[in-house]
Amino acid sequence: MTLDTYSDIAQPADAHTVLLVLDGLGGLPDAEHSQTELEFAQTPNLDALAAEGICGLHEPVASGVTPGSGPGHLALFGYHPAKYYVGRGVLSALGVGFDLRKGDVAARGNFCTIDESGVITDRRAGRISTEKNAELCEILREIELPGAELFVQPVKEHRFLLVLRGEGLGSGVGDTDPHETGKTPLEPAPVDDASRKTADLLRRFLDEAGKRLADRKPANMALLRGFSSIPDWPSITQSYGVSGGAVAAYPMYKGVSRLLGMSVYDSDASMQSKTQLVREHWNDHNFFFVHVKKTDSHGEDGAFAEKVKIIEEVDAALPDLVGLGVDVLAVTGDHSTPAAMKAHSWHPVPALIWAKDHVIRPDEVRRFGERPCIHGSLGPRFPGSSLLPLALAHARCFDKFGA
Amino acid sequence: MTLDTYSDIAQPADAHTVLLVLDGLGGLPDAEHSQTELEFAQTPNLDALAAEGICGLHEPVASGVTPGSGPGHLALFGYHPAKYYVGRGVLSALGVGFDLRKGDVAARGNFCTIDESGVITDRRAGRISTEKNAELCEILREIELPGAELFVQPVKEHRFLLVLRGEGLGSGVGDTDPHETGKTPLEPAPVDDASRKTADLLRRFLDEAGKRLADRKPANMALLRGFSSIPDWPSITQSYGVSGGAVAAYPMYKGVSRLLGMSVYDSDASMQSKTQLVREHWNDHNFFFVHVKKTDSHGEDGAFAEKVKIIEEVDAALPDLVGLGVDVLAVTGDHSTPAAMKAHSWHPVPALIWAKDHVIRPDEVRRFGERPCIHGSLGPRFPGSSLLPLALAHARCFDKFGA
Numbered sequence: 001m002t003l004d005t006y007s008d009i010a011q012p013a014d015a016h017t018v019l020l021v022l023d024g025l026g027g028l029p030d031a032e033h034s035q036t037e038l039e040f041a042q043t044p045n046l047d048a049l050a051a052e053g054i055c056g057l058h059e060p061v062a063s064g065v066t067p068g069s070g071p072g073h074l075a076l077f078g079y080h081p082a083k084y085y086v087g088r089g090v091l092s093a094l095g096v097g098f099d100l101r102k103g104d105v106a107a108r109g110n111f112c113t114i115d116e117s118g119v120i121t122d123r124r125a126g127r128i129s130t131e132k133n134a135e136l137c138e139i140l141r142e143i144e145l146p147g148a149e150l151f152v153q154p155v156k157e158h159r160f161l162l163v164l165r166g167e168g169l170g171s172g173v174g175d176t177d178p179h180e181t182g183k184t185p186l187e188p189a190p191v192d193d194a195s196r197k198t199a200d201l202l203r204r205f206l207d208e209a210g211k212r213l214a215d216r217k218p219a220n221m222a223l224l225r226g227f228s229s230i231p232d233w234p235s236i237t238q239s240y241g242v243s244g245g246a247v248a249a250y251p252m253y254k255g256v257s258r259l260l261g262m263s264v265y266d267s268d269a270s271m272q273s274k275t276q277l278v279r280e281h282w283n284d285h286n287f288f289f290v291h292v293k294k295t296d297s298h299g300e301d302g303a304f305a306e307k308v309k310i311i312e313e314v315d316a317a318l319p320d321l322v323g324l325g326v327d328v329l330a331v332t333g334d335h336s337t338p339a340a341m342k343a344h345s346w347h348p349v350p351a352l353i354w355a356k357d358h359v360i361r362p363d364e365v366r367r368f369g370e371r372p373c374i375h376g377s378l379g380p381r382f383p384g385s386s387l388l389p390l391a392l393a394h395a396r397c398f399d400k401f402g403a
Numbered sequence: 404m405t406l407d408t409y410s411d412i413a414q415p416a417d418a419h420t421v422l423l424v425l426d427g428l429g430g431l432p433d434a435e436h437s438q439t440e441l442e443f444a445q446t447p448n449l450d451a452l453a454a455e456g457i458c459g460l461h462e463p464v465a466s467g468v469t470p471g472s473g474p475g476h477l478a479l480f481g482y483h484p485a486k487y488y489v490g491r492g493v494l495s496a497l498g499v500g501f502d503l504r505k506g507d508v509a510a511r512g513n514f515c516t517i518d519e520s521g522v523i524t525d526r527r528a529g530r531i532s533t534e535k536n537a538e539l540c541e542i543l544r545e546i547e548l549p550g551a552e553l554f555v556q557p558v559k560e561h562r563f564l565l566v567l568r569g570e571g572l573g574s575g576v577g578d579t580d581p582h583e584t585g586k587t588p589l590e591p592a593p594v595d596d597a598s599r600k601t602a603d604l605l606r607r608f609l610d611e612a613g614k615r616l617a618d619r620k621p622a623n624m625a626l627l628r629g630f631s632s633i634p635d636w637p638s639i640t641q642s643y644g645v646s647g648g649a650v651a652a653y654p655m656y657k658g659v660s661r662l663l664g665m666s667v668y669d670s671d672a673s674m675q676s677k678t679q680l681v682r683e684h685w686n687d688h689n690f691f692f693v694h695v696k697k698t699d700s701h702g703e704d705g706a707f708a709e710k711v712k713i714i715e716e717v718d719a720a721l722p723d724l725v726g727l728g729v730d731v732l733a734v735t736g737d738h739s740t741p742a743a744m745k746a747h748s749w750h751p752v753p754a755l756i757w758a759k760d761h762v763i764r765p766d767e768v769r770r771f772g773e774r775p776c777i778h779g780s781l782g783p784r785f786p787g788s789s790l791l792p793l794a795l796a797h798a799r800c801f802d803k804f805g806a
Contacts, residue, residue, distance in 0.1 A: 028764050036764065057780070061804050063789035064796030065412065068805035081805065082408055091805060340761055344803055346796045347764050348780070374766055380459075380782045 003078060003239045006389055006398065010241030015327035015395035017242070018278070018288045019388060021076060022314060023069070023253075024296030024337025026057075026349040026370060030304055037299070037307045037339060038350060039369035043315040046331065046352070046368040049322075053329075053354030055365040056378020058387055059346075060335055066346045069296075070094065072334030073256045075384035077236060077289075086259075087171070087228025092161045094255025096153055100163065100230055105171045105198055108226045109152075109160040111136060111219035112177075118184045123177065124158045125219040133160060136219055143208045145201050162224060164202075170195030173202060175225035185223055198227070235261025236287065240392050245284060247277045248291035257289060269294060271317030279324055286395070290321070296344075299337030307339050328355045330391040331368070332384075348381050355394040406481060406642045409792055409801065413644030418730035418798035420645070421681070421691045422791060424479060425717060426472070426656075427699030428736025429460075429752040429773060433707055433743035440698075440707055440742060441753060442772035444714040448721040449734065449755070449771040456732075456757030458768040459781020461790055462749075463738055469749045472699075473497065475737030476659045478787035480639060480692075489662075490574070490631025495564045497658025499556055503566065503633055508574045508601050511629045512555075512563040514539060514622035515580075521587045526580065527561045528622040536563060539622055546611045548604050565627060567604055573597030576605060578628035588626055601630070638664025639690065643795050648687060650680045651694035660692060672697060674720030682727055689798075693724070699747075702740030710742050731758045733794040734771070735787075751784050758797040 027036035060067040060075035061082065070091040071081035089106030100106060111133065113122040128136075133154040140152040140160075148166030155161055172195035176186045188202035202224065209222045236244040238261070246257030246264045254264045263285065265277045274290050281288075292314055298307035322329060332351035335344050350373045354360065363377035374380040378390075392398065430440035463470040463478035464485065473494040474484030492509030495501075503509060514536065516525040531539075536557040543555040543563075551569030558564055575598035579589045591605035609625065616623045639647040641664070649660030649667045657667045666688070668680045677693050684691075695717055701710035725732060735754035738747050753776045757763065766780035777783040781793075795801065 026764075028761065030761065062408065062792070063785075064792035064794075064801060065408070066796070066801065066803045068803050071805035082405070086805070088805070338764075345762075346793075346801070370764060371767060374780045375778065380766075380780045381785060 003234060005401070006078070007234065007239050009398045009401050010239070011397065011399040012241060013286060013395050013397040016282070016286050016288070016325060017328040017391055017395045018290060018321065018326050018330070019076065019391065020290045020292070020321070020329065020331045021073070022292045022295040022311065022331070022333050024299045024335060024344065025333025026336025026338070026345070026347050027299065027307065028338035028340045028347065030340035033304060036370045037304055038311055039371065041308045041311040041315070043311060043368055045315045045318040047366065049318070049329065049331065049354040050352050050368040050372070051366045052362060053352050053360055054363050054378055055350070055352045055368065055373045055376030056382050057348035057370065057373050057380050058332065058351050058378070058382050058384040059348050060384035063381070064346050066344050067335040068344070069252050069334060070256060073253060076332065076334055076388060077260055078239065078385045078388045079233065079260070080383070080385045084231070084233060086231055088226025089228040090230060092155060092226070093163060094259070095252045096155055096161055097251030097255065098151070098153060098161060098163065101165065102230050103165070103169065105164045105169045105227055105229055107162045107224040109162045110177060110223045111158045111160070112221050112223050113218040114185070114221045120178065120181050120183055120185065122218060123181060123223065127157045128219050130154060130156055132219065133158065136213065136216060139212050140209055140222070143205055143212070145204060148201050150205065158219070164198060168194070169198045171198065171227045171229040173199050173227040176206065177223035177225040185221065188224065230259065233259065237261055240389070240397055242287035242392065242397060243285045244287045244289060245281050246289045246291070247274045250291070250293050253291040262289065271314055271321070275317060275321045275324070278321065282324060295333070296337045299339050300342055302339050302342040304339040326356065328353065328391050328395040330387055332387060349384070351378060351387055353378070353387070353391050353394060359394050406637060408804070409481070410637065410642050412801045412804050413642070414800065414802045415644060416689060416798050416800040419685070419689050419691070419728060420731040420794055420798045421693060421724065421729050421733070422479065422794065423693045423695070423724070423732065423734045424476070425695045425698045425714065425734070425736050427702045427738060427740025427747065429739025429741070429748070429750050430702065430710065431741035431743045431750065436707060439773050440702070440710045441714055442774065444711045444718070446714060446718040446771055448718045450769065452721070452732065452734065452757040453755050453771040453775070454769045455765060456755050456763055457766050457781055458753070458755045458771065458776045458779030459785050460751035460773065460776050460783050461735065461754050461781070461785050461787040462751050463787035466784070467749050469747050470738040471747070472655050472737060473659060476656060479735065479737055479791060480663055481642065481788050481791045482636065482663070483786070483788040487634070487636060489634055491629025492574070492631040493633060495558060495629070496566060497662070498655045499558055499564055500654030500658065501554065501556060501564060501566060504568065505633050506568070506572065508567045508572045508630055508632055510565045510627040512565045513580060513626045514561045514563070515624050515626050516621040517588070517624045523581065523584050523586055523588065525621060526584060526626065530560045531622050533557060533559055535622065536561065539616065539619060542615050543612055543625070546608055546615070548607060551604050553608065561622070567601060571597070572601045574601065574630045574632040576602050576630040579609065580626035580628040588624065591627065633662065636662065640664055643792070643800055645690040645795065645800060646688045647690045647692060648681070648684050649692045649694070650677045651692070653694070653696050656694040665692065674717055674724070678720060678724045678727070681724065685727060698736070699740045702742050703745055705742050705745040707742040729759070731756065731794050731798040733790055735790060752787070754781060754790055756781070756790070756794050756797060762797050
């Protein structure tokens with residue numbers, strides 16, 4: 001089933017649906033715990049929703065695939081990330097909150113080390129500090145390109161964002177990063193006629209960058225990859241007929257929400273601030289995406305107990321959120337980030353759908369956790385992209401398919 | 404999700420993954436047993452792996468589809484057999500261990516019976532003996548074709564393999580087998596220009612075959628179908644970045660392994676010989692496919708007890724295999740072959756994935772069997788083609804998808 005199909009059956013709905021995403025929610029038992037973070041957490045409210053609702057675990061991209069934050073969220077909005085592929089340049093721009101516009105060409109940059117003969121000896125320039133990176137970005141930002149604006153913005157460690165803005169810039173340019181050491185950087189090669197101008201500008205930029213970074217070893221050159229522009233995708237409203245409001249604190253999630261035509265409301269990390277924003281904009285939207293970041297951050301830091309604590313805080317705040325009059329609530333993560341792995345992982349992500357009125361056919365799951373969810377009616381490994389359409393069905397957002 | 408996506412995220416991995424395939428593993432209760440062959444077997448080691456790992460049942464091709472050995476194995480390697488379709492000619496060649504080369508055109512042949520007017524009265528020539536078949540193949544092998552080498556090799560009963568080798572031979576030729584009696588054999592019809600020469604050679608071959616077999620009733624004619632050449636598919640290494648070693652005794656499995664770029668090591672039927680080969684080549688590969696044939700053979704023979712015995716022998720040999728230092732082990736079959744049916748079947752196939760380190764999120768399955776596996780986190784009916792990617796994820800063969 002494609003988004004087009006949902007778009008064909010979308011109908012106006014009064015009911016309010018909330019998609020609550022605890023980033024990196026899924027976890028693993030570790031050396032000290034026989035339970036996952038979510039299983040270990042005391043979550044009376046989530047458990048009650050699970051008991052009244054339906055549960056399962058989803059794979060955001062595909063079996064065995066560890067999702068990045070961008071693809072993970074696209075899946076949660078029903079945009080399968082293998083079809084709705086967005087380049088690293090655009091993801092980098094979204095990640096730092098850059099105001100990327102239609103037609104801009106964005107790339108992910110790495111500072112790297114080259115030797116006297118131009119051969120790459122370290123693709124990450126020894127992972128220079130973010131402060132050093134910021135200094136170098138200032139140098140690159142001075143480069144002038146004829147007929148185009150240049151933006152260079154530091155990301156983390158050796159990574160930066162490059163954006164070209166101008167008329168007639170295609171984004172079909174091959175990576176200059178050969179993805180291995182012992183080689184020289186590649187020339188920026190256009191893959192279509194529309195991208196010749198972009199490639200020319202990039203060649204100038206890289207020549208100049210090489211000169212200006214020459215004495216900045218280990219960061220004496222720049223590699224670029226993932227050239228991309230804002231994609232022309234259907235909005236959430238086009239896909240499902242809903243008006244969407246996104247409540248998030250971090251640039252990546254706000255950026256993806258904007259890509260899909262949602263209004264974005266800046267929150268802080270607390271559930272109180274998020275619930276307050278939903279309350280304020282209650283009448284502006286019938287769909288809210290509420291994003292909680294810290295579950296992922298603590299997972300990345302290997303902080304099992306802190307991840308548990310955030311889950312418990314969210315749980316405690318749920319009655320206030322649901323009490324706004326939420327008709328349908330979906331709770332899940334965009335991927336797993338087990339504290340035991342200190343990283344995103346491929347493990348399926350627990351999910352629940354709850355609805356206020358009697359359109360839910362409850363399953364037998366009584367607790368919200370990875371192992372209980374295996375036995376839920378959503379299944380132990382369902383495609384992440386079917387979660388939101390299913391939640392919206394419970395809000396009566398879709399008419400009958402066929403007569 | 405396509406193989407391309409896995410290929411995009413493949414990264415070098417030291418960990419060793421073993422895919423252990425018990426051919427035709429899945430079974431059924433029969434008149435005398437309330438359990439399946441696997442459920443009935445005493446398998447303490449498989450049960451322990453199931454308890455520590457994750458379990459489920461897969462469908463190699465699709466719901467209700469009974470896989471042949473070729474498609475069943477392609478699925479297990481992650482090559483969905485609906486997309487990675489290989490003609491019967493090539494499968495026949497693999498099945499008899501014929502040294503098929505790029506550009507060869509292979510076909511599956513049947514000896515058949517025709518009446519005086521050339522109408523087919525028996526498409527299988529009364530299932531002549533394999534010995535008779537071998538005699539007839541010698542006759543056909545004598546036929547001379549201008550500009551091409553001809554190979555004719557007996558298979559079983561009325562079936563043989565035909566291969567043409569030469570320059571410029573396309574394999575786009577329609578079956579000459581009309582697939583029903585009461586009709587005359589069809590002319591070999593080219594479906595593209597590249598296959599005209601092939602069709603011409605086949606017409607000569609069939610004219611000549613008709614003459615030479617005329618007095619050999621019931622096997623007085625030959626039908627050909629499934630014209631095909633070695634496909635141009637990505638190798639296991641291209642798809643997943645792993646180096647693969649296949650340990651098998653039978654031609655079909657060695658052939659499919661070779662198609663996918665694996666090194667092939669000839670074993671006998673014993674697990675001891677297979678484990679020894681893995682040990683010898685441990686440092687040459689980080690992925691091993693180990694094939695056990697007899698579970699299927701006994702299933703085909705309707706020999707419930709013998710199939711149970713093979714499963715128990717494999718179980719007893721597992722500690723030696725795992726003890727080599729296996730990091731990730733997947734155990735499954737390429738399809739079900741219930742002794743009660745004496746044939747391949749469409750029933751889902753039990754599967755488990757176990758990993759040495761703590762990247763497994765265990766489910767609640769404690770025994771390896773069809774019914775226990777229903778409740779596993781792999782799900783009761785997952786696509787067979789996702790098993791290997793998932794196993795390889797546990798060996799850290801894949802980087803994150805998207806930023």
